[in-house]
Amino acid sequence: MMKRKHFSRVDWQVTILLGIVLFLFSTSLYVISIKIYHGATLNTLTHRVNTIHNYIEHHLTADGFLEINTKEDMAKDSYQTLKKTLENVRELCDLQYLYTAKKAPNGSLVYVVDGLSENAEDFRYPGDLIEPEIQQELRNALNGEVILPDKILDTDWGNIFIAYYPLHDDNGNVVGALGIEIPADMEATAVKKLSRAAFLSSLFFCMITFVASLFIFRRISNPLYRDMANTDFMTKLKNRNSYETDKDNWIARKPLSTLTVAVIDLNNLKLANDCLGHDIGDNCIMNAAKILRKLENHNITAYRYGGDEFILLMENITDPEDIITKAKEDFQKTVSHLDVPLALAIGYAHFDPALDSTISDTQKRADENMYQDKLKIKASEQHADS
Numbered sequence: 001m002m003k004r005k006h007f008s009r010v011d012w013q014v015t016i017l018l019g020i021v022l023f024l025f026s027t028s029l030y031v032i033s034i035k036i037y038h039g040a041t042l043n044t045l046t047h048r049v050n051t052i053h054n055y056i057e058h059h060l061t062a063d064g065f066l067e068i069n070t071k072e073d074m075a076k077d078s079y080q081t082l083k084k085t086l087e088n089v090r091e092l093c094d095l096q097y098l099y100t101a102k103k104a105p106n107g108s109l110v111y112v113v114d115g116l117s118e119n120a121e122d123f124r125y126p127g128d129l130i131e132p133e134i135q136q137e138l139r140n141a142l143n144g145e146v147i148l149p150d151k152i153l154d155t156d157w158g159n160i161f162i163a164y165y166p167l168h169d170d171n172g173n174v175v176g177a178l179g180i181e182i183p184a185d186m187e188a189t190a191v192k193k194l195s196r197a198a199f200l201s202s203l204f205f206c207m208i209t210f211v212a213s214l215f216i217f218r219r220i221s222n223p224l225y226r227d228m229a230n231t232d233f234m235t236k237l238k239n240r241n242s243y244e245t246d247k248d249n250w251i252a253r254k255p256l257s258t259l260t261v262a263v264i265d266l267n268n269l270k271l272a273n274d275c276l277g278h279d280i281g282d283n284c285i286m287n288a289a290k291i292l293r294k295l296e297n298h299n300i301t302a303y304r305y306g307g308d309e310f311i312l313l314m315e316n317i318t319d320p321e322d323i324i325t326k327a328k329e330d331f332q333k334t335v336s337h338l339d340v341p342l343a344l345a346i347g348y349a350h351f352d353p354a355l356d357s358t359i360s361d362t363q364k365r366a367d368e369n370m371y372q373d374k375l376k377i378k379a380s381e382q383h384a385d386s
Contacts, residue, residue, distance in 0.1 A: 019210040026202035041187045049163040049180045062169030068112050070127040086115030096183045102176040137164045141177035152184045159188035232304040235289030243303040247359045258316045261362045262348035263370040266308035272340040287334040345374040
């Protein structure tokens with residue numbers, strides 16, 4: 001019931017809508033910022049491999065490259081020159097792997113010169129077969145394509161950026177392929193940290209904005225944190241307009257079988273106004289409202305229906321006698337010092353489908369019972385006077 005009351009309020013509805021819009025905006029901003037940063041990281045890595053490729057191709061001698069075919073060719077000057085170039089570039093540029101490849105006469109793909117040290121465990125000799133998992137990329141490079149990844153690859157040996165380039169002779173003919181693998185753990189970690197930070201920041205500001213917007217909306221819409229259109233200014237109880245709305249909501253959301261309506265009237269208030277003044281009468285109304293407000297909980301709601309008349313809507317209260325007795329006694333304590341015999345006249349009725357078609361029918365029976373209580377109070381006063 002409390003949740004329904006919250007979500008039926010305009011301030012909650014606007015705040016939730018604002019929260020959804022802000023969440024969608026933050027999510028979009030998060031995705032865009034990650035894409036921009038990820039794209040910038042890939043562009044930086046791409047610039048590095050382009051520079052490496054251009055440098056190696058510039059120093060490549062096509063004739064010397066083509067004469068390297070087997071392990072025995074490692075003694076040739078062409079191999080030694082290209083080997084030294086690849087080793088230097090690999091070390092200076094902090095590359096994981098840097099190697100060249102070509103198509104053998106039998107059509108298989110083979111290594112030509114590897115930039116790793118010959119003492120390395122995974123060093124490849126001229127003529128060694130290319131591993132199957134990278135053959136397709138190298139074939140594409142040998143066909144003149146530049147193969148660049150659209151993301152950093154997460155592999156068993158770490159995060160890497162892999163690119164494949166064709167190598168050309170002076171006439172522009174493809175004579176081989178170049179493989180470049182850059183360790184990208186730092187870049188991948190930066191992307192993950194930024195992603196996490198952006199997500200947490202978006203979530204944090206969504207929560208802050210949600211709470212702040214609810215608070216600010218209430219302050220703007222009503223300095224007293226209450227909806228004035230539905231609140232009685234004098235007593236701060238819900239007013240008749242709110243009562244009519246809550247009646248409709250009850251019919252739409254709750255079973256009428258759980259409903260009890262109580263009608264409360266300040267007996268002899270007119271006499272108090274005439275004899276003691278309207279200030280005293282207003283104080284009596286406010287004292288009655290305070291007592292009824294103390295009765296409110298998730299099952300009881302109090303309304304100022306008009307003038308000196310109040311209504312309680314009660315849910316799942318099968319026997320309200322104790323509540324009514326306490327309200328009468330508490331009110332009597334506030335007026336016992338006055339010369340006018342003021343009292344709360346209260347009547348209640350449970351919704352009865354045999355007698356009631358609407359809540360208004362139940363209210364009407366409660367009103368009739370209230371008048372019966374007024375007669376009892378009047379008879380008691382006459383007996384006391386006699």
